[in-house]
Structures are given as C-alpha cells and as structure tokens.
Amino acid sequence: MNAKAKSIVYWTTTILVAFFMSGGLSQIWQYRANPHGVVPELGYPMYFFAILGIWKALGAIAILVPGFPRLKEWAYAGIFFDLTGAAASCAAVGGYGAYGFHVIAPLIITGFLMVSWWLRPPGRVVGVLFPSKNGGLA
Numbered sequence: 752m753n754a755k756a757k758s759i760v761y762w763t764t765t766i767l768v769a770f771f772m773s774g775g776l777s778q779i780w781q782y783r784a785n786p787h788g789v790v791p792e793l794g795y796p797m798y799f800f801a802i803l804g805i806w807k808a809l810g811a812i813a814i815l816v817p818g819f820p821r822l823k824e825w826a827y828a829g830i831f832f833d834l835t836g837a838a839a840s841c842a843a844v845g846g847y848g849a850y851g852f853h854v855i856a857p858l859i860i861t862g863f864l865m866v867s868w869w870l871r872p873p874g875r876v877v878g879v880l881f882p883s884k885n886g887g888l889a
C-alpha cells in the first residue's frame with residue numbers, strides 16, 4: 752500500500768471511530784434526564800454510562816488531535832476495551848438486538864480502530880511494539 756492510500760485509510764477509519772465514540776455525549780444527556788435509572792437490558796446504573804460518555808468523547812478527541820503519542824496509545828486502548836466490553840456485555844445478557852446488531856456493531860468499529868492504530872503515522876507511534884533481539888540481527 753502506498754503512502755497516500757495508507758494515509759486515506761488511516762484518516763477514514765480514525766474519523767469513523769471518533770464519530771462513533773463521540774456519540775457518548777448523548778449518554779451524558781440521558782444521565783441528566785434519568786440519573787437514578789438502570790439500563791434494564793444490561794443492569795448497569797445510568798451514572799456508569801455518563802462516565803463512559805465523558806471518557807469516550809475525550810478518547811475521540813485524543814485520537815484526532817496532533818501530538819501526544821502516549822495519550823493516543825491510552826485512548827486507543829480505552830476505546831478497544833469499551834467496544835469489546837460493550838459487545839461482551841450485550842452477548843452475556845442476550846441483548847443482541849435484531850440480527851445480533853448490539854454485538855456485531857461494536858466489533859466492526861473495533862476493526863476500524865485496529866486498522867487506524869496499525870496505520871497511524873510515525874509521529875503518532877510510541878516506541879517499538881516488538882523490539883528486535885541481537886542488536887537488530889534477524
């Protein structure tokens with residue numbers, strides 16, 4: 752894949768992930784309307800979703816802004832845990848939705864997230880994932 756195609760795929764997947772994560776702001780407003788409620792399907796209290804909403808919005812911002820490579824690594828990890836946890840929570844309680852939507856959709860977004868993380872530009876990378884042994888000799 753050439754550099755231009757890599758950049759296009761990176762920004763497309765990153766913007767898609769940020770778009771879906773910024774939807775967490777709606778969770779904050781839902782909490783304000785019903786702060787003591789419980790999400791019946793999952794059994795989580797509403798304040799849990801308000802907390803997640805704030806962190807999701809901050810994570811979306813973190814993966815978009817330039818600089819701060821360490822913060823980006825944490826944001827990618829947090830978004831990964833959020834999305835896979837959402838899929839697992841829905842699967843555990845049988846809250847699949849039509850055709851397994853509530854399990855499959857977070858996993859698809861997780862795929863976008865992984866592509867975004869893998870194709871990120873060198874300036875957004877922290878260190879080396881797998882350091883070479885023997886001074887770089889393979």
